[in-house]
Amino acid sequence: MSSGKIAQVVGPVVDVAFAAGDKLPEINNALIVYKNGDKSQKIVLEVALELGDGLVRTIAMESTDGLTRGLEVFDTGRPISVPVGKETLGRVFNVLGDTIDLDEPFAEDAPREPIHKKAPAFDELSTSSEILETGIKVIDLLAPYLKGGKVGLFGGAGVGKTVLIQELIHNIAQEHGGISVFTGVGERTREGNDLYWEMKESGVIEKTAMVFGQMNEPPGARMRVALTGLTIAEYFRDVEGQDVLLFIDNIFRFTQAGSEVSALLGRMPSAVGYQPTLATEMGQLQERITSTKKVLLHLSKPSTYQPMTTLTQRQQQHSLTWIQQPTLNVS
Template sequence: MNTALTLPVGDAILGRVFNANGEPIDKKETLENVTRVPLATPEVLNKTASTPTRLLETGIKTIDLMAPLAHGGVVGLIAGYGVGKEVVTEEIMQHLFTKCQAIGIIAGMRETTYNASSLYEMVRESELEDRITMFFEQITEDQAVRQRLLHAAMTAATHFAENGREVLLLIDSQVISKAIMADVRQFANMSGITTLVLVPVDDQHQPQDRALLAELDAQLWFSQARAREYLWPAIDPIASNSHLLTSETVPAEHQQVAQGVRETLQRYHELRDRANHSSLNAEERQILARGEKINLFFTQPFFVTEAYTEIPGTYLMREQTIQSFRDLLNGRYDEMPIEKFKFVGEIEA
């Protein structure tokens, strides 16, 4: 590792794209009189690691109820193609930028050039470009380059955080090794910077290395089945989970509602797959009906898709989300038509 390497930091790098050495690759104006600092690594940071405990509200029902996030946590978005992971990423960024005035740092490694990557396209088309810095390299087997790319992004993120800015670090690489994930985990614990990792999957939509999952505080599993049914966001509410749901950070009521929803949905899918619904007893029919409403209520219009869907985006506070799903479990909405639950924010009686 080249410890003598220095990188540009500060507001001057926002809206720019750099390689792993901190050199601009976006053909924009030359950086002059910019602050430069040594490359940051977990060893250089040398800070006491801490466990993230402060809840991070996203306004997205599936995440806030079933896989709650924490400031300074490491979140995995486990998804293949065509399931909307970039849209969910953009929605999370939009909320953080709006509510917390956050800065976004992206570390990307793809087969394409940076300006052909889906994340760069997302940034360019949004109104977020002047709040984001991207570090990008085309995919390589050189482990040193991979780590240097990550450490360059860490350097920029740390400088903003140390100057009082809320920072979101996003890692999008087609190849993520155990060593890289260990660095990500250690860095997040030391810096307190929230980190999103787009976890690569294979043809069976499984992570290329399941050992990577152990480094995640929360796992957002995306579902091909939900995407095929146009149930957006296509985050699987059963498979997705968070360490916070078994900690004192999340109130007991939240844990109970999340567990009740998970069990009801599991039973709902079992009953829905039965060939003969006429054989269901009264209790099973009730579970099937409530489960269908819960399943649909996880859909939600996003702010970042308003221009395409012409449906206003919705943001639900965590307390509203918990209350709504508790009422669904308790049968408050048993008589309400099913269409009232699809692509809505709050339930309107």
């Protein structure tokens, strides 16, 4: 395990210097640093750029308060890895795969998978078309959803995107017995708490895994939590061979977090201030959200907040290129 030292801390971005001749960590590798040498105060950094002369630029998954120049940083040799499998059902995780529901301790021997993976090959993708009965009359009658399709909920603040997602999770679990993975990206802590207790009271929590990178989290966590939820869903699809629904609420916060760290990484902003890598980041996420021939259903429902209730923003346009069935929520 190679090690370096912190050279600079700028908000959520940390530069780490490695000695000349040492092997540099690969892009997307997870690095670990301990505040004041205290093993209980571990902070995970993800390598984003190689700057040359043994210097790498990383994004912190937690607050960098307390980090100082000269602290030793260790390379784990692999990307962030999170728990997967049936053990994740009924539990709530953060971006690093740590449980945050204050329930019984999570199984240490549970399988883990890296959050960075390649998308399924083109010849593995499903080509079948079948209607998904959601149990919501207005959707089933006027704009039915396809199994394995990508559905986007577009709307301004407070028009019911999250409520619609909650209803869909409840109906799918009760009527179809399907597994759902809910990923909260940069949303309100209150909404996540309400959703958890509602699902627990209705009994559908045992069919659902939940992952949260909430509004108060650093941008690094909000940017990567969507990949954490996707990795859990992919395991059910590829290894368990089970139909699974992936809900992402809110995809706008995903791009917003990327925009926050983009300037600190030294990238020139593009149109309207968005990061120049917006299309690439969106593509890397969306290409992995797909149905394969093994599994009939892998439905992504990215909820998308509309700034100024307009569909002309670059983020909205990039989302629409990946979504087959947009649903517009209006007040």
